[in-house]
C-alpha cells in the first residue's frame with residue numbers, strides 16, 4: 001500500500017488574458033484523502049487540477065506536494081497518476097502496452113514490467129484483456145484500463161478529471177463503488193473532479209464547492225449539506241427553499257424574527273446579518289391539521305411528484321411563495337390529494353440564516 | 357409535395373450534371389487518353405489514332421542519357437523536397453496546433469500561402485536570391501523552391517492529423533513520465549504517422565510534376581523531367597515526349613493511389 005501524498009494550494013490563481021479561470025485559492029489536502037472538487041461548468045475545477053498535474057502554470061501562488069514546491073516542476077517528474085474523462089488511452093497500443101507505458105518511461109526491466117502489468121490487470125479485473133486494443137473494449141473497461149495505467153507505478157497522488165463523465169448512470173454507480181474500493185486498497189491521495197453532487201458526496205472524505213473560479217466552501221459532504229456558508233452552497237447541494245429576508249429582529253438569544261420578501265414572517269435560529277433563510281424540503285412537516293411547530297403556515301398543494309422512497313409536494317403558502325416539501329413514503333403512506341388545503345411547519349432551528 | 361417547379365429543377369439539374377461530365381471528359385480525360393495512345397505509335401511523328409502498337413519511343417527515351425539523367429534528377433530532388441517539407445511542415449503544424457499561443461494562429465495561414473501564390477511569382481522572388489547566394493542552378497536551389505510549394509501540403513495533412521485526436525493523449529503521456537521528446541516520439545509521432553507519410557508523398561508528387569520553379573532555378577546539370585519535356589516541346593513534338601509524359605502520368609497516379617490507400621487504411625485502423 002502506497003502512502004498518500006499531501007497537497008497544498010497556496011494562493012494559486014490562473015489568469016488567461018482578461019479571463020480569470022481561477023481566483024487565488026488556498027487549500028490543504030491531507031495524506032490519503034479522497035478529495036472531490038464539485039462545481040458547475042467553467043468554475044475552474046480542471047484548471048485547479050491542471051496546476052497540480054503541471055499542465056497549467058499558475059499565474060500566481062504555489063503548489064506543494066508533500067510539502068515541497070512543485071510549481072515549476074515539469075509534469076513528467078511529478079510522479080502523479082491522472083485519469084481523464086475520455087480515458088486518453090493510446091489507440092495504437094494494446095491494453096497491456098498501455099499499462100506498460102509509464103513503466104517503460106521509468107526504464108524498468110522487462111520482467112518487472114510484465115509482472116506489474118499482470119498485477120494491474122488483475123486489480124481491475126481485466127486479466128484476459130491484455131492483448132486487446134482499447135477500441136475493442138467497452139467504456140467501463142477502457143476506464144478501468146486508464147485507472148490501471150495511472151496506478152501501476154504506485155503514485156502517491158492520483159488526479160481524476162470527471163473520470164466517469166462518459167459512462168451511463170448504472171455503470172457510473174458501479175464504477176463509483178469500484179473507485180472507493182480502489183482507494184481503500186491503494187491508499188493514494190485522490191483529487192477528484194466532478195459536477196455530479198451525488199457522486200462527490202458518495203465518494204469523497206471532503207469536498208470543495210467551486211463557483212466562478214473560487215472555492216466557496218470546503219469540508220466533509222455532510223457538513224456542507226447541513227451547514228452551508230452561503231446560498232450558492234445551500235442551493236448547489238440538495239434542494240433548498242430560499243426566502244429573502246427584508247428585516248431581521250432579534251427576539252431572544254440566537255433567535256431572529258424574519259420578515260421576507262415573499263411574504264411569510266418566520267422564526268429562525270441564527271444571528272445577523274441575515275440575507276436569506278433556507279429550509280430543506282425534508283425538514284418541513286406537512287399535514288391537514290395544524291402542526292405544532294414554531295413556524296406553521298396554511299397552504300394549498302399545487303404539485304405532487306413521486307420519487308423513489310419519497311413524495312415531493314409543492315405547497316403554495318402565499319401569492320408568490322411556494323415551498324418544496326419532501327416526506328418519506330412507503331406503500332402504506334397516505335398521499336395527500338392535489339389542491340388539498342394543508343398546513344406546513346418547521347422549527348426555528350430548521351431554518352438556516354445566511355448572509356446572502 | 358413534388359410541384360412542377362421541382363420537376364423542372366430536377367431535369368435542369370440532370371442536364372447540368374451531364375454537361376459537367378461531358379466537359380470533364382472532353383478537357384481532362386480526353387487529352388490524357390490521346391497522349392497515352394500516341395505514345396505507342398510506330399511512326400516518326402505524332403499521329404492520332406495510332407496505326408500500330410509499338411514501344412519504340414519508350415526504348416528511344418530509355419536510350420537517351422539526357423532523359424535518364426533528368427528522371428534521376430527529378431527523383432533526387434523529389435525525395436529531398438519530401439524530406440525537407442515533412443520536417444518543416446510537421447514542425448509548423450505542431451507549433452500552430454499545440455503551441456498554445458494565439459499569435460501562432462496567423463502563422464498557419466502564412467505557411468499555406470505559397471499554395472495560393474502563382475509559382476511564377478515565387479520563382480521570380482527566389483531567382484535573384486539564389487543568384488546572390490551562388491546557388492543558382494544547383495540541386496539546393498530547386499529543392500528549396502519545391503519545398504516552399506510542397507510544405508503547405510504536409511502542413512495541411514499533419515495539422516489535420518493533429519487536430520483529429522484528443523490533446524489529452526499527450527497530457528496523459530506527460531503525467532505517465534514521458535518528457536517532451538519522448539511524448540513526441542511515442543505518442544504524437546505514431547498518431548500522425550499516416551498524415552506525415554501522405555503529406556510526404558504529396559510533396560514528392562508536387563516536386564516531380566513542377567515546371568515553373570525548375571525553369572528558373574535548375575541548371576543544365578540539375579534539369580528535371582518536366583523541364584526537359586518543356587525544352588523538347590519548344591523545338592518539336594516527337595512521340596518520345598508522349599512516351600515520357602505517359603511515364604510521368606503513370607508514376608504520379610501510382611503515388612496518388614498509394615496516398616489514397618494509406619488514407620483509407622488509416623481511417624479503418626490507427627497506425628501501428
Ligand SMILES: Nc1ncnc2c1ncn2[C@@H]1O[C@H](COP(=O)(O)OP(=O)(O)OP(=O)(O)O)[C@@H](O)[C@H]1O
Pocket residue numbers: 016019020021022039040041042043044045046047048195
Ligand atoms: N486556455 C484557456 N484560455 C482561456 N480561457 C480558459 C482556458 N482554459 C480555461 N479557460 C476558462 O477558465 C474557466 C475555468 O475553466 P475550467 O476548465 O477550469 O472549468 P471546469 O470547472 O473544469 O469546467 P467543466 O466542468 O466544464 O470542465 C472557464 O471559464 C474557461 O472558459
Ligand SMILES: [Mg+2]
Pocket residue numbers: 045046047161
Ligand atoms: Mg473540466
